Amino acid sequence: MTDDASAPAVAPLSADHYDDFRRIVDYAFHPEEGPRTYDDEPERIADRYGAFVGDNLVSICGHYDFRANLRGEWVPLAGLAAVATPPEHRREGHVAALVEDALDRWRGEYPLxxxxxxxxxxxEQFGWATANTATTYTCPPEQLAFARGAAQGRARPVEPDEWRALQSVHETAAEATTLALKRRSETWWRERVLSEGGDDRPWAYVWERDGQPRGYLVYTFEDDGEGFGERRLAVDDMAAVDHEARLGLLGFLADHDSQTTDIRFESDDRTDLLDLVDDPDAVGCEVETGPMVRVVDVVDALEACPYPETASADLTVRVTDERAEWNDGRFRLTVEEGTGECERVAVADGDSTSADATLDAGTLSQLVVGYHDAAAARRVGDLSVVEESVAETLTALFPPERVYLRTFF
Incomplete structure (x- = not known):
């Protein structure tokens, strides 16, 4: 924990600090563009916070307020973004102060x-752990030709004013995926996804079936300045409510064979693409880790997590957490009929009784969302158990999930 008397003070940033905030963000994330100037402050999507040493703003971050799918239930999810420190103030513990302040502010409202x-x-040093992986496919458009005519419906272009059509697809698709975000605001769609008013607006199409939106694509074209010979269609955002709608989108992409040499899009590995294309060797696949997740409060997270109706448990868990003292300790978890109750257990001085399971905050986070099951958490994570029956109980409580947080923030 950051408890040094010289630690920076963390506070919300007012509109008066907008220029300073943007300057730090631009230097951290867009240094190649040089110093920039801005007009009026745009509508806020995130709350801005800063670390101050005296009157000097030395580090910044943004807090997002989301709702995410957790094993079929919608729960509050906090988002941390735009964490940046100017080079003259780096390696002084300012990010640690921002992270610990954020966890303290989120506690009681956001379990994750x-x-x-x-x-x-x-x-990882702050307790976050990988939430999901994703696969990026790159292939010539003819490899998607199998999807032409495979789905009922049609594609049509959409403008930013039609963002609600995309939102309906996004929300339906999110119901099948843990950590998918439930709702994007109108500002998010217009500014973040469709870049309304920007110089580099993407193309956007919706796939309709029986007059209803069932999928969508947002994409751009990339080239090396030499024309069609080396042009790529890069999908920025893609969602479908079912397999047929996804086939419709892939068939639509295939019809760009006269405009592009290859197509790139991301998936959570549920497309079965390599089993559908004519030549799997012509498809490039790159698996990468994606976002990271963290329990904010152990009690809140274990009580917010839905459990299988057939699972039951009464066990003690020892959690280690160097950044949130309220998580560092022993907890009792009882589960019946899909609902969990959790409480912190006081440990007397000199009590050497082992907990049934011991793990760090990051490994617990991965169990809760279903990125790892208990076997993987023991193999590559930090989970240890006193006996195999405990591992069996944890396996029943936390089955693996389809985890895919695809919204970048």
Whole structure:
């Protein structure tokens, strides 16, 4: 924990600090563009916070308020983003202060938090762990020709004013995936996804079946300046409510064979693409880790988590957490009929009784969302158990999930 008297003070940033906030963000994430100037502050999507040493703003971050799917139930999810420190103030513990302040602010409202890391190992020290992996496919458009005519419906272009059609698809698709976000605001769609008013607006199409939106694509074209010979269609956002709608989208992409040499899109590995294309060797597949997740409060997370109706448990869990003292300790978890109750257990001085299971905050986070099951958490995570029956209980409580947080923030 950051308890040094010299630690920075963390506070919300007012509109007066907008220029300073943007300057730090631009230097951290867009240094190649040089110093920039801005007009009026746009509508806020995230709450901004800063670390101050005296009157000097030395580090910044943004807090997002989301609702995410957790094993079929919608729960609050905090998002941490735009964490940045100017080079003259780095390696002084300012990010640690921002992270610990965020966890303290989120406690009691958000059982889980997520972020998109610039470095996985960097955020592991603060208790975050990988939430999901994703596969990026790159292939010539003819490899998607199998999907032409395979789905009922049609594609049509959409403008930013039609963002609600995309939202309906997004929300339906999110119901099948843990950590998918339930709702994107109108501002999010217009500014973040469709870049309304921007110089580099993407193309957007919706796939309709029986007059209803069933899928959508948002994409751009990339080239090397030499024309069609080396042009790529890059999908920025893609969602479908079912397999047929996804086939419709893939068939639509295949029809760009006169405009592009290859197509790139991301998936959570549920497309069966390599089993459907004519030549799997012509399809490039790159698996990467995606966002990271963290329990904000052990009690809240274990009580918010839905459990299988057939699972039951009464066990003690020892959690280690160097960044949130309220999580560092022993807890009792009881589960009956799909509902869990959790309480912190006081441990007397000199009590050497072992907990049934011991793990760190990151490994617990992965169990809760279903990225790892108990076997994987023992193999590659930090989980240890006193006896095999405990591992069997944890396996029943936390089956693996289809986890895919695809919204970048």
């Amino acid at each position: 938090a997520a972020l998109w890391p610039f470095s996985r190992s960097y955020y």
